[in-house]
Amino acid sequence: MTITVSGYAAQSANSPLSSFQFTRRTPRPDDVVIEILYCGVCHTDIHQARNEWHGSQYPVVPGHEIIGRVQSVGSEVTKFQPGDMAGVGCMVDSCRHCASCREGLEQYCEEGGPTWSYNDKDRHDQMPTYGGYSDRIVVTQDFAVPIPAGLDIATAAPLFCAGITTYSPLRHWQIGKGSKIAVVGLGGLGHMALKFAHALGAHTTLFTRTPGKTEEAYRLGADSVILSTDSSQMRAAASQFDFILDTVPNEHDLNPYLETLQRDGVCVLVGQLTPLQPPVAAGMLIGRRRAIAGSVIGGIAETAEMLQFCADNGIGCDVESIAIQQINEAYERMLKSDVRYRFVIDMASLKEG
Amino acid sequence: MTITVSGYAAQSANSPLSSFQFTRRTPRPDDVVIEILYCGVCHTDIHQARNEWHGSQYPVVPGHEIIGRVQSVGSEVTKFQPGDMAGVGCMVDSCRHCASCREGLEQYCEEGGPTWSYNDKDRHDQMPTYGGYSDRIVVTQDFAVPIPAGLDIATAAPLFCAGITTYSPLRHWQIGKGSKIAVVGLGGLGHMALKFAHALGAHTTLFTRTPGKTEEAYRLGADSVILSTDSSQMRAAASQFDFILDTVPNEHDLNPYLETLQRDGVCVLVGQLTPLQPPVAAGMLIGRRRAIAGSVIGGIAETAEMLQFCADNGIGCDVESIAIQQINEAYERMLKSDVRYRFVIDMASLKEG
Numbered sequence: 158m159t160i161t162v163s164g165y166a167a168q169s170a171n172s173p174l175s176s177f178q179f180t181r182r183t184p185r186p187d188d189v190v191i192e193i194l195y196c197g198v199c200h201t202d203i204h205q206a207r208n209e210w211h212g213s214q215y216p217v218v219p220g221h222e223i224i225g226r227v228q229s230v231g232s233e234v235t236k237f238q239p240g241d242m243a244g245v246g247c248m249v250d251s252c253r254h255c256a257s258c259r260e261g262l263e264q265y266c267e268e269g270g271p272t273w274s275y276n277d278k279d280r281h282d283q284m285p286t287y288g289g290y291s292d293r294i295v296v297t298q299d300f301a302v303p304i305p306a307g308l309d310i311a312t313a314a315p316l317f318c319a320g321i322t323t324y325s326p327l328r329h330w331q332i333g334k335g336s337k338i339a340v341v342g343l344g345g346l347g348h349m350a351l352k353f354a355h356a357l358g359a360h361t362t363l364f365t366r367t368p369g370k371t372e373e374a375y376r377l378g379a380d381s382v383i384l385s386t387d388s389s390q391m392r393a394a395a396s397q398f399d400f401i402l403d404t405v406p407n408e409h410d411l412n413p414y415l416e417t418l419q420r421d422g423v424c425v426l427v428g429q430l431t432p433l434q435p436p437v438a439a440g441m442l443i444g445r446r447r448a449i450a451g452s453v454i455g456g457i458a459e460t461a462e463m464l465q466f467c468a469d470n471g472i473g474c475d476v477e478s479i480a481i482q483q484i485n486e487a488y489e490r491m492l493k494s495d496v497r498y499r500f501v502i503d504m505a506s507l508k509e510g
Numbered sequence: 511m512t513i514t515v516s517g518y519a520a521q522s523a524n525s526p527l528s529s530f531q532f533t534r535r536t537p538r539p540d541d542v543v544i545e546i547l548y549c550g551v552c553h554t555d556i557h558q559a560r561n562e563w564h565g566s567q568y569p570v571v572p573g574h575e576i577i578g579r580v581q582s583v584g585s586e587v588t589k590f591q592p593g594d595m596a597g598v599g600c601m602v603d604s605c606r607h608c609a610s611c612r613e614g615l616e617q618y619c620e621e622g623g624p625t626w627s628y629n630d631k632d633r634h635d636q637m638p639t640y641g642g643y644s645d646r647i648v649v650t651q652d653f654a655v656p657i658p659a660g661l662d663i664a665t666a667a668p669l670f671c672a673g674i675t676t677y678s679p680l681r682h683w684q685i686g687k688g689s690k691i692a693v694v695g696l697g698g699l700g701h702m703a704l705k706f707a708h709a710l711g712a713h714t715t716l717f718t719r720t721p722g723k724t725e726e727a728y729r730l731g732a733d734s735v736i737l738s739t740d741s742s743q744m745r746a747a748a749s750q751f752d753f754i755l756d757t758v759p760n761e762h763d764l765n766p767y768l769e770t771l772q773r774d775g776v777c778v779l780v781g782q783l784t785p786l787q788p789p790v791a792a793g794m795l796i797g798r799r800r801a802i803a804g805s806v807i808g809g810i811a812e813t814a815e816m817l818q819f820c821a822d823n824g825i826g827c828d829v830e831s832i833a834i835q836q837i838n839e840a841y842e843r844m845l846k847s848d849v850r851y852r853f854v855i856d857m858a859s860l861k862e863g
Contacts, residue, residue: 257773265773265798267749329799396620420610420618423801430793436785442804443779445618446682449802451795 159183160190163507164291165481166216170208173485174290177216181295182284186233188295191243196289197222197315197476198500199345200406200428201247203488205276210430213276220289220502221247221274222314224304234298242304244464246317247454249274249286249300261458263300290481292507302460307468315345315474315499316467318454323350323402324463325455326425327357330400334358338400339383341414343370346404346428348475348498351377354402356470362398364414373497377475385413396420396445404428410435411449420445425452474499480506512536513543516860517644518834519569523561526838527643530569534648535637539586541648544596549642550575550668550829551853552698553759553781554600556841558629563783566629573642573855574600574627575667577657587651595657597817599670600807602627602639602653614811616653643834645860655813660821668698668827668852669820671807676703676755677816678808679778680710683753687711691753692736694767696723699757699781701828701851704730707755709823715751717767726850730828738766749773749798757781763788764802773798778805827852833859 159180166177184190202219204210223245227237237243251258252268263271272280275288287294302317304310323346332338336359340350343365354361355378362381363374371382383390394417401414406428415424415437426449437449455463467473475498479487487500512533519530537543555572557563576598580590590596604611605621616624625633628641640647655670657663676699685691689712693703696718707714708731715734716727724735736743747770754767759781768777768790779802790802808816820826828851832840840853 262773267773270797420615420620426792426796430796432789432791433786434789436787436789437802438785439779439804440783442802443783443806444623444804446803446805448776448804449790449795450799451792451797451801452799453796 160293160295162287162291162293164218164287165484166218166290167206168216170213174206177218179216179218179287181287181293182279182282184229184231184295185297186231187297187299188231189234189237189243189298189301190228191223191225191245191294191296191301192228193223193225193289193292193294193504195224195311195314196220196502196504197318197474198484198487198491198502199318200491201318203491214285217276218287218290219275220291221245222317222319223274223289223294224310224314225294228293230298236298237301237303242310243301244304244314244317245274245289245294245296245301246321246460247274248272249296250280252280253299261456263456264454290484290502292504300457302457302464305465305468308464309473311478312473312476312501313464313467314501315349315476316464317460319345319349319474319499320467321455321460321463322346322427322453323404324353324466325459326402326427326452327353328459329452330423330425332357332359332400336360336400337398338362338402339364339398339414339417341401341403342405342428343374343498344404344494345499348377350402350404351379352472354378356466356472391417398422401425402427407431408434412438412441415441415447415449418445418447421447423448423450425450427452476501478503480509482506482509513646513648515640515644515646517571517640518837519571519643520559521569523566527559530571532569532571532640534640534646535632535635537582537584537648538650539584540650540652541584542587542590542596542651542654543581544576544578544598544647544649544654545581546576546578546642546645546647546857548577548664548667548857549573549855550671550827551837551840551844551855552671553844554671556844567638570629571640571643572628573644574598575670575672576627576642576647577663577667577670578647581646583651589651590654590656595663596654597657597667597670598627598642598647598649598654599674599813600627601625602649603633606652614809616809617807643837643855645857653810655810655817658818658821661817662826664831665826665829665854666817666820667854668702668829669817670813672698672702672827672852673820674808674813674816675699675780675806676757677706677819678812679755679780679805680706681812682805683776683778685710685712685753689713689753690751691715691755692717692751692770694754694756695758695781696727696851697757697847698852701730703755703757704732705825707731709819709825744770751775754778755780760784761787765791765794768794768800768802771798771800774800776801776803778803780805829854831856833862835859835862
């Protein structure tokens with residue numbers, strides 16, 4: 158029997174999000190049904206709700222930073238029991254047999270990419286996927302992640318996108334003690350990058366365009382702060398870093414940051430999807446064997462590893478709790494960077510209307 | 511006593527190269543004097559002779575693919591004896607104490623870069639450096655490389671730039687058996703890249719814009735050829751390669767090539783110094799954790815290693831021998847890609863006037 162769900166959706170690119178009732182699939186034997194308690198609010202939600210990436214199929218129910226309580230489990234489910242805490246991130250499925258899936262890198266699934274948690278189609282029944290701005294989700298156990306003891310569920314939801322998006326490249330490029338790294342941008346992703354890099358033992362610098370973020374950056378784990386609009390500070394940072402994690406979601410000039418990489422340094426983009434404009438100077442790469450790379454979220458196994466790392470190191474997201482009724486206002490504030498550092502919807506508010 | 515030298519120089523950005531007499535420094539205790547027998551002709555020579563990189567100090571004596579016979583050695587020289595064959599590449603000195611120099615990566619010298627073989631200034635006496643279009647060069651033994659037995663000196667000169675520029679990134683990114691790589695462009699660099707990749711055991715594909723190069727590419731070591739102007743061939747190559755060596759020296763669109771990299775694939779630029787225009791799509795990097803990197807020539811120790819690799823594997827450059835008097839005509843032919851694959855000046859021709 159299909160499951161009736163309450164949520165919030167954008168009905169078109171121009172309409173604000175509003176209350177929306179819909180159904181989710183009849184749970185399959187490997188599915189869990191999760192009662193959603195918290196859902197983080199990611200910039201992607203705005204892009205998709207407003208069709209800024211030109212692929213939105215309405216209604217769009219955003220939300221891919223989901224934490225809740227398992228309500229029921231299918232007959233083949235072994236990983237969860239009713240009552241367990243579980244989370245769901247950006248993916249709800251993948252082909253599960255390509256080389257990337259077999260390596261636990263479902264985010265790079267080679268059969269058309271993973272199935273995204275919303276604004277996508279289920280691989281089996283072709284029904285649209287709807288995200289976490291809702292009271293329940295149905296998902297295969299393989300794409301739900303247990304929440305380890307010790308993690309504060311009220312603040313952990315953003316780990317499922319902002320967290321894993323920054324954790325995965327830090328791990329992939331083996332950042333740790335002895336690393337000298339920089340993070341570009343202090344938003345939802347950037348604040349998690351500082352916490353992770355610090356906990357991994359790296360000397361961590363924040364690049365920011367906004368004066369006055371120094372104390373805040375230190376609190377979050379930075380060892381140093383560079384005002385990227387100050388050319389003398391940038392000159393002094395030339396060839397300093399062996400890794401840069403660039404979390405800025407919109408078009409910006411990479412060249413000044415590349416110049417701060419030492420030989421063999423890598424700048425990894427995790428926020429920007431648009432063309433690299435102004436163009437990157439090839440000489441900037443060639444002269445010191447530098448590289449620019451990209452990275453997207455992380456695999457399911459790595460997400461579980463990250464949650465445990467957070468529990469072990471007392472890492473949570475800095476969140477501002479909102480009711481679902483405040484979501485449109487929250488979007489406007491995010492566009493002004495007026496949030497420290499992630500909005501999380503307390504889904505109990507859904508019952509209020 | 512300074513050394514009087516005959517050579518060919520550009521006296522201005524607009525003048526053809528012509529006969530030029532000049533002096534080289536009085537040899538220092540660690541210097542060797544090399545009688546130049548052969549000098550390869552690199553695209554850089556044209557850029558510098560014509561001030562296309564805006565830093566030329568005239569007269570410019572080009573040439574950084576140099577092979578000759580040691581004529582005399584200073585009192586502290588231990589590496590060479592008169593009569594030995596020796597080569598000189600793009601560098602004639604570096605700081606020798608920075609981290610990169612200590613690692614044998616003098617090409618990435620962190621104290622202002624290495625001293626280039628021409629159109630630069632000696633680090634000690636501030637005298638201009640003059641290149642290999644001449645009958646003798648004076649160079650510290652540390653930046654001259656012995657020519658191993660078994661290497662044909664008449665064809666080996668281009669190894670000192672075209673060779674090491676392609677060999678070094680193949681080694682740095684550990685290309686070998688099991689690698690599936692592609693080379694973009696079939697010129698002086700590209701033809702060496704095919705030979706090296708093949709000898710290293712990689713499955714090697716050539717990307718070319720010119721139909722009819724297939725047989726030639728196979729002869730040089732390619733296993734496969736893709737016509738990059740054919741969109742169906744390009745589509746079929748999607749996500750195929752784990753490494754691309756891009757040898758194209760002028761502005762071109764990287765995006766179609768990036769699309770042929772599999773997850774974690776790297777595209778290394780060795781020819782292009784201009785901005786990456788049209789801009790690289792960041793999504794192309796992020797979606798499969800791909801990277802773009804750059805690499806410049808190779809260190810002195812690695813150059814010696816490459817020469818031995820060539821001797822061991824019977825690898826030489828495909829060259830067309832010219833007299834120095836033909837150099838201006840050779841430049842025009844290079845600009846039309848009318849050379850297979852490198853011009854080498856037989857320096858005996860200098861005596862002819």
